Amino acid sequence: MTDTRYLVHGVFWEGPPAVQPAEPDRTADDGGGPVLRLQSPEGEFREIALRRGHRLGFQVAEPGRFCLGHVQMRQAGSRSHVLCASAAPAIRGKQCERCFVLDESRLMHDFHRGGRVTPGLREYLMQEHWLYVATFAGGATKVGTASGPRKWSRLAEQGAAVARYVARAQDGRVVRILEDLVTADVGLTQQVRSAAKAEALLQPLPATALDAVNARAAGDVRALLARTAVDGFEPVDEQWSRPAHADALYGDAIFGNKLRHAYPHALEAGQHGFGIAALSGANALARLDGSDADFVVNLSQLAARTIVLGDFVSEVPAVQEALF
Numbered sequence: 032m033t034d035t036r037y038l039v040h041g042v043f044w045e046g047p048p049a050v051q052p053a054e055p056d057r058t059a060d061d062g063g064g065p066v067l068r069l070q071s072p073e074g075e076f077r078e079i080a081l082r083r084g085h086r087l088g089f090q091v092a093e094p095g096r097f098c099l100g101h102v103q104m105r106q107a108g109s110r111s112h113v114l115c116a117s118a119a120p121a122i123r124g125k126q127c128e129r130c131f132v133l134d135e136s137r138l139m140h141d142f143h144r145g146g147r148v149t150p151g152l153r154e155y156l157m158q159e160h161w162l163y164v165a166t167f168a169g170g171a172t173k174v175g176t177a178s179g180p181r182k183w184s185r186l187a188e189q190g191a192a193v194a195r196y197v198a199r200a201q202d203g204r205v206v207r208i209l210e211d212l213v214t215a216d217v218g219l220t221q222q223v224r225s226a227a228k229a230e231a232l233l234q235p236l237p238a239t240a241l242d243a244v245n246a247r248a249a250g251d252v253r254a255l256l257a258r259t260a261v262d263g264f265e266p267v268d269e270q271w272s273r274p275a276h277a278d279a280l281y282g283d284a285i286f287g288n289k290l291r292h293a294y295p296h297a298l299e300a301g302q303h304g305f306g307i308a309a310l311s312g313a314n315a316l317a318r319l320d321g322s323d324a325d326f327v328v329n330l331s332q333l334a335a336r337t338i339v340l341g342d343f344v345s346e347v348p349a350v351q352e353a354l355f
Contacts, residue, residue, distance in 0.1 A: 034339060036092045037069035040099055041334040042081065042313040048183035049272040062274025063187060065310050067330065069338075070099075074114045079340070081310050081330075083276060088304035088343040096121040096335035101134035104152040110136070125335040139203060156203030162210060162264075163271065164252055165191040166245035167223055168281065168311075169231030174219040174252065176206045186271050190228050190312020192235065192281055193245040194271035197252045198264045205263040212259060217251050229314050229329040233291050235281050279309035280316050280327075291316075294328040295348040299336065304344040322347045 046063030066078035067087065079087065098115035105111055119127035126134065135152050159179040165186055166172045177185035186194050200206035213219050235241070249268075256266050273281075294317060296303060305317035305328065313331035 035071060036337050036339055037071060037077065038097055038099065039333045039336050039338055040068040040070060040076075042066070042188065042310075042330050043068050043078075044184045044187035044274070046184075049187075049274040062272070062276055063184060065187075065274075065276055067333075069340075070114075072118075081276075081307055081315065083279075083308060083310075084306070086304065086306050087315075089338040089340050090302045090343050091298065091300050092337045092339050094300060096125060097337060098122075098127040098130050099125045099335055101126065101130040102136040103133075104135045104155050110155070121335050139207075158202065160200045160203045160206035161196050161267075162198040162200060162206050162213075162252075163194050163196045164219065164245060164249040165189060165194040165271075166241050166248070167228050167231055168192050168235035168241070169227070170236050170241065170244050171223045171227060171231065172219060172244060172248045173221060173223050174210055174213040174217075175221060176203070176210055178203070183271065187274055188312055190277075190314055191271065191273065192311075193238075193241045193273070195245060195249040196267050196269040196271065197249050198256055199267050200264040202263065205261065208261055209256065209259075209264060212261070213252050213255060216255050217248070219248060219252070225313065225329060225331045228312065229327055230293070232280055232311065232314055232316075232327045233293060238281065241281075273311075277309055277311035280311045280314065291325045291327060292348075294326045294345075296345060298328075298330075298332040302343040302345070304342065317345075319345050319347050 042065060044063045044065050049062030065081040067081055069077045069079065071077065081087065098119045098121050100113050100115045103111050103113055115127060115130050122128050123131040138152055139156055155178070161177045161179070161182050163175055163177060163186060164172060165175060167190065198209055200209060210221060214221055253266055253268070305319050307315050308318055308325070309316040313329065315328045315330055317326045317328045319326060
């Protein structure tokens with residue numbers, strides 16, 4: 032057990048994309064290596080693996096959220112993370128006021144409307160981008176964008192159940208114009224709340240239903256793109272491969288007489304420890320010591336909180352299993 036206090040930056044998916052589900056060598060480790068990224072008081076980063084079979088134990092060290100710093104875009108489209116100079120409380124989401132103003136990544140959302148950008152951000156935005164349609168466990172569907180290097184991992188971190196790429200754009204300006212067109216004409220949202228994603232995983236829709244919802248929405252988007260006057264893109268029809276790490280979360284939520292439950296403890300305080308049976312985006316299927324029940328834990332609630340790692344355990348709640 033360590034007394035080092037870490038600031039949680041969130042769940043990240045790195046590594047190679049998942050293979051197609053039909054591949055015979057598809058394993059539980061397929062699709063990158065999901066990690067919980069932590070920052071020490073000295074600014075050094077540490078990553079805790081969130082693969083199936085791993086255990087996560089921590090204690091929330093103090094109440095509230097603290098600033099995660101800001102991003103500076105460099106030449107060649109790379110980015111660097113700058114620590115918050117004062118380790119201030121988070122005021123705007125996961126940032127203090129100063130870091131929010133200095134954060135260059137937020138400028139990308141207005142680039143296609145003529146907003147100003149720094150040279151480094153402009154170089155990032157001028158690379159190839161992809162337009163996708165993603166469907167989550169309960170059927171909620173959104174349109175979104177990903178840069179070329181983040182084509183697969185962007186959807187893995189979002190926690191999609193099914194997704195399809197519908198267009199390849201020459202740059203970030205064109206893809207965001209297309210994204211806004213889809214929202215205006217097809218009605219697809221550009222955001223699904225993390226709480227809604229976690230709740231839907233308690234009883235996800237069948238795989239065939241989710242695929243049908245996604246295919247229908249993607250078809251509507253392609254029909255719109257076929258008649259748009261926007262230049263600088265080509266339509267595509269390519270399915271995203273979901274990581275095998277997530278598969279157990281998308282099986283039936285009821286196994287015999289066993290229910291899946293929402294994790295009963297708030298992550299804003301207290302001690303927590305559990306084994307990880309599956310992970311989709313930032314949502315873990317957790318096993319608590321002393322219980323054979325399954326729990327869905329929304330780890331995105333840890334972002335910008337300060338924790339101490341250790342051999343902690345979660346208190347087992349009194350849950351009533353289904354009697355059918």
